[in-house]
Amino acid sequence: MKKTRCLALFGIVLMGCSDGANSENEESMRSVEIGDTSYDVPANPERVVTDYYAGELLAVDAEVVGATTTAFDNPFLEDQLASTENIGEPIDVERVLELDPDLIVVMYDDDLEQLREIAPTVYIPYNTATSIEGVTELFGSLMNNEEAAAEFLEGYEQEAREARAELEDHLNGDETFGLYEVTNQQELYVFGENFGRGGQVIYDALELPAPQSIAQDVMEEEDVLQLSREAIPEYAADVMFITSYDPEGSHQSLDFFVDSSVWQGLDAVENDRVVINDFDTFYPYDPISIRGQIPLFTEMIIDVNLNR
Template identity: 50%
Template sequence: MKRFSTVMSAITVVAITLSGCGNTDTQSEGKEDTRTYIDPAGEEIQIPEKPDTIVTDFYAGELLAVGANVVGSGSWSFTNPFIQDELQDIKDLGDPINTEEVLELAPDLIVVMDGEQAEKLSQIAPTVVIPYNTAKSVEESLELFGELANTEEEAETFLAEYEEEATAAKERVNEVISEDDTFGIYELTNKGEFWVFNDNGGRGGQVLYNAFDLNAPDRIEEEVIKTGEMKQLSPEVVPDYAADYMFITDYNPDGDSTTLEELEGSAIWQGLDAVKNEKVFINDFDTFYPYDPISIRNQLGLFADMIVERAETNE
């Protein structure tokens, strides 16, 4: 009996030891499955080590650029012509995104620009809020979302390809412009508002001012680009912000606005040098508004083509 008791005690000790090891392994695996992410507000959030299914309200293009698996996105993404193929298998979650539909997708990470729903969404999955204009360049965007999705290698590959294409497009443009030419980015709305944009407000600013390193008129440089703020212009001051080359997006969502025709018929418009020299470009809003890395990469060629082709026409 004494020998039997001793054997049983030994077995019990081994069992407890193995059990303890098993628990330790399980806990380690759990820790390896998540990591601490510090969001732009400086808050620590536990997110999956490598997110498998991601939902977003606005950042589909940014996440797709770094190879992340997006399963649902807000409606705005579906107006972007440059990611239509990738969006075929992604669910349109509306605007604002529908929390019940998010729940059905069972994401393991949610990334939003609009923080109003963050508390509710965080009950479904870890939710990271990336406010508008957090990333101010293609490089910063790829770094930010590559880290978030744990796909840094894919982000680096995209960046290398982008830089190569940007260099080639820039060389094409430099062959047909003068060193002192200025470039401005503007938007006319269906309400008749006329805006001038910086280098990171969509409409092609990343391409013209960053990738191509082109000059803005002094007032745009000082009052818009350096401040990082878009600026609404009254009609009488438009000539003060005019550039040698003017790119204007026409925001006409319903297709029934006549504000562009009214602008083109005005004396102020007719007096602009860019109009007289045929260096004004009217651009589609959906094509030139997006500013995710995929869109900017595609816009490189579009802007280069516009500038080169217009130079050939004006010869």
């Protein structure tokens, strides 16, 4: 007989109580280590809910039945999330309950206690693993599907090799590449390898070099650095990829930098080697997005025509 599983919030039992995991699933549990914490999880999870790890889970063939709103803004996940429920942002705990998950995986701990009343909940803080290899293997282990993780990484490595070979005739060998972002608050950031915006593609998959200033001051520190407008030349690359974070779509902050004399004096600007990228496409850093960004960056680098 199945157990009825309800969640009480503030002393009130939510409507829509769901059937709990069947006895087979309850008995078939295993222990996984995430950092310094051990979690008891289903041996083979069948219904997974997550906040920000949809791409990581889908990369290892997990059945993601619920994810937060951000996942649905990711163009690389659109098809795979067609039957996935949007659980809101922040998480709507009652909606999670209605989905009857057997595993919940979260990046943030805001609702941990309530979520643990619904199903085994694994808390994986941001940057627990950084490289695409480390992230994919971590989630492959969590989902008890190391085979899917290995298959995904094999495909990634093959596509990366092919992209590097395609670029050989389009590189002079001494160009540097940088990733930057302008926010709607007139802030400018430069990024390293592990902060999204395509860092894993440029510096890992394509093995392209950053300027020495970025390598030392960004990659060896926190992988992100805020710049003043006056400091831009010090961190400018030969090829500069810019994302503009502006939810309202006015991009006035981007204009603030682009129209400045400092910006106009950059070699990358004078040589037409600045590329403005879509935020939703290049912000994501899950394995599926990284893999999907490889051909996009390859095409952009060819288009800037470094050999002219």
